[in-house]
Amino acid sequence: MADIVxxxxxxVLRYDVKTFEEGRHDRFVLSKGHAGVAVYCALALKGFxxxxxxxxxxxxxxxxxxxxxxxxxxxxxxxxSLGHGAGVAAGLALAQKLDxxxxxxxxxxGDGECDEGSVWEAVMFAAAQKLxxxxxxxxRNGMQALGNTAEIIRTDDLCERFxxxxxxxxxxxxxxxxxxxxxLLRKPAAGKPAAVVANTVKGxxxxxxxxxxxxxxxxxxxxxxxxALQEVEQQL
Amino acid sequence: xxxxxxEKLLEEGERNKNFVLLxxxxxxxxFEPFAARFPDRFYNVGIAEQNMASVAAGLALAGKRVxxxxxxxxxxxxxxxxxxxxxAYHKLDVKIVAIGAGVEYGSLGASHxxxxxMGAMRLLPNMRVYSPHDKAACRLCMDEMxxxxxxxYMRLNKSGTDGVFDGCAGLGLTCxxxxxxxxxxxxxxxLAEALAGVEASGKNAAVYSLCRIKPFxxxxxxxxxxxxxxxxxxxxxxxxGGLGSxxxxxxxxxxxxxxxxxxxxxxxxxxxxxxxxxxxxxxxxGAADVAAAVKELYx
Numbered sequence: 001m002a003d004i005v006x007x008x009x010x011x012v013l014r015y016d017v018k019t020f021e022e023g024r025h026d027r028f029v030l031s032k033g034h035a036g037v038a039v040y041c042a043l044a045l046k047g048f049x050x051x052x053x054x055x056x057x058x059x060x061x062x063x064x065x066x067x068x069x070x071x072x073x074x075x076x077x078x079x080x081s082l083g084h085g086a087g088v089a090a091g092l093a094l095a096q097k098l099d100x101x102x103x104x105x106x107x108x109x110g111d112g113e114c115d116e117g118s119v120w121e122a123v124m125f126a127a128a129q130k131l132x133x134x135x136x137x138x139x140r141n142g143m144q145a146l147g148n149t150a151e152i153i154r155t156d157d158l159c160e161r162f163x164x165x166x167x168x169x170x171x172x173x174x175x176x177x178x179x180x181x182x183x184l185l186r187k188p189a190a191g192k193p194a195a196v197v198a199n200t201v202k203g204x205x206x207x208x209x210x211x212x213x214x215x216x217x218x219x220x221x222x223x224x225x226x227x228a229l230q231e232v233e234q235q236l
Numbered sequence: 237x238x239x240x241x242x243e244k245l246l247e248e249g250e251r252n253k254n255f256v257l258l259x260x261x262x263x264x265x266x267f268e269p270f271a272a273r274f275p276d277r278f279y280n281v282g283i284a285e286q287n288m289a290s291v292a293a294g295l296a297l298a299g300k301r302v303x304x305x306x307x308x309x310x311x312x313x314x315x316x317x318x319x320x321x322x323x324a325y326h327k328l329d330v331k332i333v334a335i336g337a338g339v340e341y342g343s344l345g346a347s348h349x350x351x352x353x354m355g356a357m358r359l360l361p362n363m364r365v366y367s368p369h370d371k372a373a374c375r376l377c378m379d380e381m382x383x384x385x386x387x388x389y390m391r392l393n394k395s396g397t398d399g400v401f402d403g404c405a406g407l408g409l410t411c412x413x414x415x416x417x418x419x420x421x422x423x424x425x426x427l428a429e430a431l432a433g434v435e436a437s438g439k440n441a442a443v444y445s446l447c448r449i450k451p452f453x454x455x456x457x458x459x460x461x462x463x464x465x466x467x468x469x470x471x472x473x474x475x476x477g478g479l480g481s482x483x484x485x486x487x488x489x490x491x492x493x494x495x496x497x498x499x500x501x502x503x504x505x506x507x508x509x510x511x512x513x514x515x516x517x518x519x520x521x522g523a524a525d526v527a528a529a530v531k532e533l534y535x
Binding site: 027081084087089117121 | 256282287291317318325
């Protein structure tokens with residue numbers, strides 16, 4: 001998912017750190033709020049707040065909560081309970097339509113999150129209101145809190161489902177920067193919201209973390225952290 | 237009272253070009269004038285209240301003032317977490333209005349009885365809670381709601397107590413009938429039962445209205461308790477979380493000794509169906525119950 005966030009903040013979202021508070025920019029809602037740390041890192045690198053603040057993630061008195069918080073500069077909206085972000089993004093996109101804004105709204109949801117019925121309420125509403133300025137991005141890593149989506153609620157046909165609900169949906173390799181950039185910048189058919197199903201590997205780039213459920217819960221520390229950093233750096 | 241609500245919507249629509257109205261596929265014969273005058277600011281979001289609340293949050297985040305509407309539990313309990321996380325937590329300018337407060341839709345059954353939603357809304361930080369009883373009160377509530385950016389909830393009935401109190405209205409504790417020793421404090425259209433009950437009791441109890449349940453009128457209560465040490469609360473809501481609870485909380489904070497009798501639905505679901513008047517009587521919140529409570533406190 002970090003790759004999706006990196007492409008969004010490097011190559012897709014139009015924003016200005018200095019005038020961010022005025023709200024005239026591409027809107028981005030992280031609906032899978034538990035991945036807030038990825039957004040915090042992107043925001044620090046882009047100058048929304050000092051990188052040193054990241055050291056206090058999760059700590060007593062810190063604003064950097066585990067689930068993404070709009071108390072942090074640059075974060076559009078707080079989430080954490082799944083299935084909220086798509087509806088909020090649809091509201092933002094509708095407001096952009098009403099204001100004839102040149103900007104778009106992006107929302108990043110998880111594939112496990114698509115178990116929530118409210119995601120589909122938002123998808124149907126977006127299609128009904130012809131919100132072609134909205135892009136719903138799915139981080140389809142095939143895993144959820146207690147196992148593989150294939151064994152819980154299948155998500156392998158998400159792209160077809162979005163299309164059936166009236167969205168202009170494409171599927172893409174969620175670790176291929178060029179492909180992601182093209183998919184996220186692609187203008188959907190007129191009158192249709194866009195869906196980008198990004199197929200990803202959870203823990204990508206760290207051999208002992210890839211597709212391992214344990215690392216959904218565990219913080220890498222000590223030797224694990226060193227090994228993970230080494231592996232990632234070797235690939236840069 | 238609902239017509240007054242519609243008039244105020246049109247007024248706000250005219251005054252504020254950022255005012256957007258959402259309904260969850262309810263309001264037949266209610267929103268046509270607004271939809272005709274402001275077609276791009278009226279949306280029927282369909283039968284999807286969770287999405288309605290989240291969409292309202294998104295619109296408000298982008299600078300719109302949003303009012304969302306449905307029946308009793310649908311724009312409140314059905315989407316409670318969306319209201320908590322998306323609207324209240326972000327302090328967004330979203331007004332939630334429910335029709336059918338209490339047992340107004342009595343014959344439709346317990347699913348349509350709004351008997352816990354006021355307590356649920358009162359529970360949320362940043363949320364203001366209004367419960368008007370007639371046109372004049374509804375006007376005051378909406379004036380304050382629209383003058384105060386941020387989340388608010390208002391519960392309505394189609395008709396109120398119009399003609400009963402000569403349009404005498406206030407948001408805080410407001411005297412509707414002068415009296416001595418015992419004060420009946422009610423909220424919403426059930427105040428008509430308070431007045432009838434006091435008349436039937438043959439006692440000279442006072443009747444007060446409270447339209448704004450939160451923030452609570454603590455100063456008004458302090459003044460009232462200087463004159464009355466025996467209070468009856470009356471509401472068309474569960475005994476837990478509504479007017480009686482709010483008043484008890486405020487009395488505790490004041491640290492005074494007061495006798496309070498709470499007339500409310502006593503932590504049960506309605507089993508039978510029936511008209512509003514029937515159900516009020518059946519669940520202990522009718523005029524006869526007020527009369528009995530007043531007499532008990534005078535004894």
